[in-house]
Structure formats: C-alpha cells, structure tokens
Amino acid sequence: MTVFVLAGNPNVGKTALFNLLTGTRQQVGNWSGVTVEKRFGVMKYNQSVHVVDLPGVYSLSPFSAEEKVATRYLINEKIDTLINIVDASNLERNLYFTIQLLEFGKPIVMSLNMMDVAKSRGIKIDILKMRERLGIPIIPMMVRKSEGIGEFLKTLDMPIKSLNFKINYNQKIEDAIGKIENLITSLPQSKQHNSRWVALQLLEGNTEVRELFKKEDILSKVDSIIKELGFYLELSVAQTIREERFRWIGELLQEVVTFDYVKEKTWTERIDAVLTHKWLGIPLFLLFMFLTFQMTFTWVGTPLQDILDDWISGPFSETTARILTSIGADQWLIQLIVDGIIAGVGGVLVFVPQIFVLFLIISFLEDSGYMARAAFIMDKAMSKIGLNGKAFIPLFVGFGCNVPAIMSARTIEQPKERLITILLSPFMSCTARLPVYALFISIFFVKYQSLVIFSLYLLGIIVAIILGLTFKELFKKEEDSIFIIELPPYRIPIVKSLLLSTWDKGKKFLKKAGTVIFGMSVVLWFLANFSWSGMVEMDESLLADLGKLIAPVFAPLGFGTWQAGVSLISGFVAKEIIISSLSIVYGAGGDSIAHLTTIIQSVFNPVSAYAFMVFVLLYTPCMATLVVMKKEIGSWKWPLFSLMYSFSIAWIFSFVVYQIGSLFI
C-alpha cells in the first residue's frame, strides 16, 4: 500500500484537491487521541494508493491542536510521497512551509494551485526554473476547474526520488546544526528522520520534535547549544532561522517570478470594504445571521420538514401497519414497530431537512471566506466575555450541533479560551432541541411562534454570556490571549465541496437516528409496556416506576409527571429522544400529533410548557457532547462539571420561570 500525504497552508484548495483525487471514496475519522478530523481515502485512479489529507498549517512548529496533528503525522506515520499544495498567488508564504517539507527529506510533488488567480494578479512564474531550484516536480494546476490533474497524476505515477535539499544558514547556525547532529547521530531517532531536519527543528524549538527525545538526556545539551548560539545572533535563534528562510525565498522569487503589472486593489479588498465596513459591517453581519435562521427554520427547512412529517406519520405508518397485519404479525410487534420505532426514529428524522439546510449554510459561509470575517468583526465583543473572535465559529456551529461545534474550537490557540468556548457551546440551542420547542409551541403558543423560539435562542446566548463573564473571573489567565487569523480571499464555493462537507456533518444525524435513537426507541417501548410480570398498562410499567422516582425533582418546575421525567432522562442520550419518548409514553401512534396534542394540553399549561422548554434548552448536554468534550479536553473533570452545572442552571431558570409565571396565570 502506497501512502500519499497532502500537506499545505490553510485556504489553498487542499480539500478540493483531495476531493478530486479520491472522488467520493473518502472517509472522515478522527486522529488518534484527538478529535481533529482525519480525512483519508483511496485514489480514484489507483486503488492501491491511500491519500491522507493533513490539516492546513503554516509551519511545522506547532501552535494549535490542529497543527500538532500535522507535525505528529510527519514524524510518526508512513509516508511514501508528500503532495505539497501551494497557492501560486501567494508564493512567498506558501514556500516557507514548502522549505520545511523539503528539509524533511521525503519525496515531494508540488501542486502549484490557483494559477488563474496568480495570472489575474499579474504574477508570472517560471516553473522550469523553480523545478530546477527546488529539485522537485512542480505541476501548475487550477484544482477548482480540474485543470492540470492529468499531468499531476502522470507525475505521481513516476518514481519520485528522495531529495537532498539544503539551505545554507549562516555559519553560527550551521555550527550549531553540526553539534546537534553529532549529539543525536547514535540515537535510533536519527535513523528514522533526516538528522539535519531534526537539528533545525530542535533549534527552532519545535515542541513535537523535542518530544521525540524526551527520554534521552540530550535536550539539556541542545538547550545550552541554543543558548550559546543566541549570544552570537542579533535576533533570537527561532527568528534568525525564519528570517534566513524568507531571505532564501526572496532570492528564489527574484529569479522565478515576474510581475506583468501590479494590481492595486483585489476583489477581496473591495468586498471587504463593504462587508467589514465601520458602519455597515455589523448590520450586514446581523442580516446574514438572520437570513441563516430564516432559511433554516422558515423558508426551506420547515416546509420540507412538514412534508416529511406528514408522510412518515401518515402513509408510511399506515402502510407499514397494514403490511404487518396482512402478514399476520402479532399485535405487540405491530405496536413496537409503529408506536415504538417509527414514532421514535421518525420523530427525529423529520428534522433532517433543517439540519442539512443549516449545515449547508455553515459550509457556504466557511468556504466563501466570510466566517473569518465574522471572527474579525466579533473579536472585540467576544473578548469582553473572555473569549476570542475565533470562538464565534464554534458557537455558531453549535446552533446546528454541539459535537462539531466543540471540535471546531480546536482552532483556538489559547487553552483557557478554548476551554471556555467548549463549556459554553452546549448553551447554543442545537437543532436536536428544536422538535421539543416545535411541539409545545404548536400546542400553546401558535400566535407567538417566532417570538417564543427567538426568546429561547436568546436565553441560551444570555446564559452563555453570564457564564462567560463568570469563567473569565474564575480562571484569570496567566497566558496572554491570542488572536491571529488569516483573512482568506473571498471565493465562490464549489458546489461539490459544499455538498460533501454538508453531507459529512449531517450524516452523523442519520447515523444517530439509525443506531442510538433506534435502539433507545426499542428499549423505551419495552420499558413503557412491560413490568416484571409481563405486558401491562403504561402507568404500571417499569418506565413509569423509574419516572415516578425522579418526578418530584421536577415538580417545583411545573412538570412533575413521570412521563416528563422519563423523557428528560432519555434525552440525555440524545436530545431528539425527548420527543421520541414523549410520543411513546403518551402512546401516540399512527395519528400521532392530534393524540399527543390532546394529552399534552391536559398535563401542561403555557407556563409549565415554557418552563419545560427552558429546561430542555439549558440542561445537561447529550452524551455525545460530553464524550467529545472529554476527548477534546483530555479529562473527565470538565465534562462532569458541565453535566452538573448545566443541570443546576436549567433547574434554577425553569424554577424561576414557572414560579413567577404562575403568579400571572
């Protein structure tokens, strides 16, 4: 098995090239130990070749969790050929990363992408000369238009030799490199890696490369070499190495790049002049947020949802029941399938359209380049609650699902800010909570539909702000806050990439519906229809016993019934299950909605219904969220903390809502 590894800066078309190489034969998994997304797949044109897409990074000296993944991969995993994708319109910065790969010494093929953008900016590149100077195959491409892919594949087919690339640093640095190479030469690590690269990375202070030698006693010697070298240099060692690399690149570019003309203002700058304008920037930002929610909930998502709901609870349930009856299935089996599984899974499936619409919009905002602007616009406001502009993206994604939200917090470099972002994101009301609001609103607040939904989303945000302020005070930061972000050029997203990334994000819901929710529906149905002595009325079932045990906890909040208690407990598995279990415990079957409505009207009043929704909004994040929290933070301490404090907050807020509301009713 041959392994090709894609590496390059962020925003250079790496994922687009990966999609082009693998087609739909790709998988998204997690890197071991961390939940940074790992994309890998089989080459469309050659089944025996594996392609791995590394996270986009600026340097091999890691800074964020995401960058650590890339460096660790290079150090530890099998690589046959590195595919370095480079933005031709932004050569200087891209080549800085290329140099580190070249020094690494593995065979490299360069995909010189965005030749069209470079040309439109008047940049002309002498590719033959660049090949000669770097000593690697370089293929000019326009990945978005699939141009250059033929030649690129042909190059990949040919044997690519390891290289012997070398920049001559100043004599003092060269001496230090020599000393470090001597130190490590007898160690096994230097057999696996190019020792000059290792020496340079140690000089730069690459934490992951240092990690390789933590068992050896050479690090203190390395440190004294760095210290000694520091006396001779004007700048720090890390600065000097970077400066010399950029100088080398500058000289190279003098030879290979010519400018036909220099464009004064790019399109991106013109668009930014409007979208990040002093006065227009914020209104436009709010408008985009408003449009996102309108499209998801009013214009596109909900109409689709209604159609699906009608079909599942109507024709689909009825036909299934009819078929089951005609083949002579037992009554209990029909009930299990129709009232348990179809009601449970169907109650969740109807939200798939909304979820996909929201994820499609999020992917669009990401791919177009606007998300980085949102972070830019929001940074000041977010910093007031101890966060960072980059936290906007995870929190916004949280309205879709908290799991990817927490994962996307990994781009936040400052550990405390990342932790706070992770702890706050469950208060962003995810789409899984929507079914609950939808049901109760349709019963009690039809006239004030938008207002009630809006108030809940707002409440989540307000609670997050209050907690943000509290956390900010609680863990005063020793480390400085960091906000450094690239504002990439605006691009019209490629439809195929948009669909692929929407599918990636959304399919987890489908999977969840098919597995966890399916299973829970079956379990719930059995618990709701059986006691130790066999099939019984639901009031005497095991589920009722369990519900009655915890119902008193919720009595002061206005919903102390065993059914409500059970639905909230089962909602811990996944919040969609709240609605599934309400459908099951209130015995709603084929003609579900009407039946469920009547029962809920008799047990809730508007105040307790609102208190229930507030509770669902704020209480304990679902299991998947807690698990991903644990993975991201690395310990159970914070997820457990989150579990407890959000339950308490939910209880307090619901209590206040119910007790104050009841005074008026």
Next chain:
Amino acid sequence: MTLSQCHIGDKVRVKSLRMSENKSKRLMDMGLIPGTTLEILRVAPFGDPVAIKLRGFQISFRKSEAKNIIVEAI
C-alpha cells in the same frame, strides 16, 4: 514607531517584534518578519482588531499585538 500608531492606508516596514516567542513565532511563520512591508487595511467595526496586508495576503490581529510591532515609514 509602533504599528498601532499608524493609520489606515499607511505602508510601513517591520523593524522588530517585541512579544513573547510564542506569538512572534506565529506571526513569523505567516511571513511577518523584520524587513516585511505591511499595509494597514482596516480596523474592525468595534475598533479592534486590525486587518493588515503583507506579502499579498491579509491577516488580522489585535491592537495589543500591533503595539509590540516596531515599524518604520517607507
């Protein structure tokens, strides 16, 4: 002069970075090293951070960083 003292539209050259190694490494990995020409493009609507153009692309960082970047007029 520091970068934070410059105005929108100014073009300046970086003389030195006076910040923790962590931050300066990140900026340098993105190409902001002594000798680089910077153009101040914009300030965010709330007054912070700033958007800077260098080597043909844009980055954004806060004024607290800009205060620690020593520049000279070209």
